Amino acid sequence: MLKNYFKTAWRSIVRNKAFSLINIIGLSIGIAASLLLFIVVQYELSYDTFQPNYNRIYRVATQDKFDKDITYNSGIPVPALKALRAEFPQIQFGALQSAYGSQVTVPADKNETGNKFIEETGVFFIEPQLFDVFKYQWLTGSPASLKDPNNVVLDEKTATKYFGTWQQAIGKTVVLDNAITLKVNGILKNTPANSDLPLSVIISYVTLEKCGQSYNHFDTWNTTSSNFNIMALLPPAVKMDDVDRGLLQFSKNHYQPLQSNSIKTNFLQPLSTFHFDRRFASFGDHVTSKSTLLTLSLIGIFIILMACVNFINLATALSVNRSKEVGIRKVLGSNRSQLFGQIMSETAVIVGISILAALGITWAVLPYIKHIASIQEQLSLFTIQNLIMVVSIGIIVTLLAGLYPSLVLSKYNPITALKNKMVTAGVSGVSLRRGLVIMQFTISQVLIIATTVAISQMNFISKAELGFNKEGVLILNGKSDSISLSKQSAFKQQLLQIPGVQSVSFNNDPPSSDNLWSTNFAYNHQPDEKFQISLKFTDADYLKTFGLQLLTGRSPVESDTMREVMINETLVKKLGIKNPNEVIGKVIRIGRNQWYPVVGVVKDFKTSSLREDIKPTLITTRKTFYYCTGIKIRTQQLANTQLAIQKVWNQFYPEYAYSSQFFDENIERFYQQEEQLSLLYKIFAGLAIFISCLGLYGLVSFMAVQKTKEVGIRKVLGASIISLLQLFSKEFTILIIVSFFISVPVAWYMMHSWLNNFVYRIPLSSWFFITAIVSSIAIAWITVGYKAIKAAIANPVKALRSE
Structure with missing residues (x-):
């Protein structure tokens, strides 16, 4: 019996090649995408679980x-x-x-x-x-x-x-x-x-x-x-x-x-x-939020659901054509359970083929996973967990995709079926197929909105005013021991002799970084303030090298120890002072040290990533904390200047390894995970749209066959191609509009929560949602249009004769 099921299933697949191919492509892509996301999420959740305790x-x-x-x-x-x-x-x-x-x-x-x-x-x-x-x-x-x-x-x-x-x-x-x-x-x-x-x-x-x-x-x-x-x-x-x-x-x-x-x-x-809490520093290579993993998991579920929706839609559509087959089988003695088994076996064969194709796609794509996730090691596809996942996906997809069509076909009345008067089932007066199309486009539009918001936010970050110049600043890392300190002055002078070098600054930290050196402090002989300040130790050329702007006063004078301090606008405001000039000449004490005069106020600059507020900051001198050298380079002479800088470094500090990176590259690392999430949105929004289009194409192809006679009659009666296009696209346009109103609150909530990770963020403009509905309708019309035009321009005589 089982052998007969699969033999008949294969014949049915071959007989409906186009629809079978659409199902296999959609399912294989959906399963591959879900499997890749499962591997990523599983890997992130596995951090430190190898520890026995x-x-x-x-x-x-x-x-x-x-x-x-x-x-x-x-x-x-x-x-x-x-x-x-x-x-x-x-x-x-x-x-x-x-x-x-x-x-x-x-x-x-x-x-x-x-x-x-x-x-x-x-x-x-x-x-x-x-x-x-x-x-x-x-x-x-x-x-x-x-x-x-x-x-x-x-x-x-x-x-x-x-x-x-x-x-x-x-x-x-x-x-x-x-x-x-x-x-x-x-x-x-x-x-x-x-x-x-x-x-x-x-x-x-x-x-x-x-x-x-x-x-x-x-x-x-x-x-x-x-x-x-x-x-x-x-x-x-x-x-x-x-x-x-x-x-x-x-x-x-x-x-x-x-x-x-x-x-x-x-x-x-x-x-x-440890791996998920952004409040704390991590010794590992990155921190991943649980909300990001939840988002990836939901995207994986949505993608595979869309592939199942395609299968159900096409299977229920084809069930009308199979009504005579079902009627004959019932007359010849087949019971409902046998018919149910027959349809489920067809689904299992298609799912099995799709899984094999999905494993091939996943195997080919897996080496490139590091480009879309913070995973640098080589991941293995054929692990016990992944195989269990594949088998589970196969069973779930078979049940999801095959259960409803099997129930629909197996309950056909044989007399009605032989008369070919069957129609697909409805739920509360609304066709199940329409509901599933709405579900597909709801998911697609949510992903389109998420993608446009993520791209816009990352563009905003890349162009945001940071309060300093991040371009063309080379950062050298080193130790501030007695040997290096004694050579600093001569090293700086030698660097300034290089034609491509504009300025050089010794400091403990660039203007914006993940490092946070904070302390309690007191202002103007008052008790300690009830908030902390961040500290930056720099030489006199810090502002010039990084392009910081002085609002009033001056920079602290060059000194090996602390003598004077400069503060930022945020600290002035948190002290309740409206005019920055008022703080000049006042004194500040950090920790339990002595009091130091305030000699300048610097315009606010982003002290860390745009996820966080600007920290109240104090800038002062202290040579023993100069771990870092910032070098402003003319970008026209970048490569030659870098080589010259390395040569000078090796001349002065042969005992230290040369280690450098550009400041703008450091800042880009702040947003590596957001960039990766944005890329994921792009990829999976594209996959969702592709799967939706596959389903639409299949349904329109079926409609074209079902409406062959109607189209012929309409053409004989003078219907234009435009009116015939409207015949095919009207229903889908309405369904897409309905899905839009469902997707808007979902997408708004999801992206509003994501944007809340940033203190500095774009507003959720209506244009994001308008873009989603317009692009969805345009994609649907293009998909529907090809098959509809082909049916509309066909010879009506042949259409009527074929019926």
């Missing part, structure tokens, strides 16, 4: 609550580690300190400077106890390898990069930032790429005692750095809420005596949220 690992985070502001920090004051172990003995704690942009030098026999590597991520000072919290595989060595100072553990990949093989690395030495000589005495197996704690260079934590301040490691309750983290492993019987209550009292005991201008509280952040 995934659900019991937490980070002790910090919240600072001011009168009108709340800030979050993934770090905690350094002395808290000892206090936590004393007050929460039942919990296992492990500390780590990150060291971003560190240089690791591998000494060579005949080369004084050796091979130099800049490690942007993965360099940590780590306690052995951290490996009681997190579990990693050791190729050689153990957590005890990190008990002594000046010991380092490398992961397999980094050890191979430094020494050729990881086996050769054991016992060798490396030098960190030209200051700390470290002995390799352990090798870790490579950390999985889907980790928010990628370990590559792991230095013993006790080494920090010699060089803590060089890595912003200050043993004081007054300083909280996101670089210093404390991880916790809770016992199975201990609940997070109970520990949070204990941390509330812990915070009161340790922070209140400091008489801070904020209420500082520690709390637990679950490991399961």
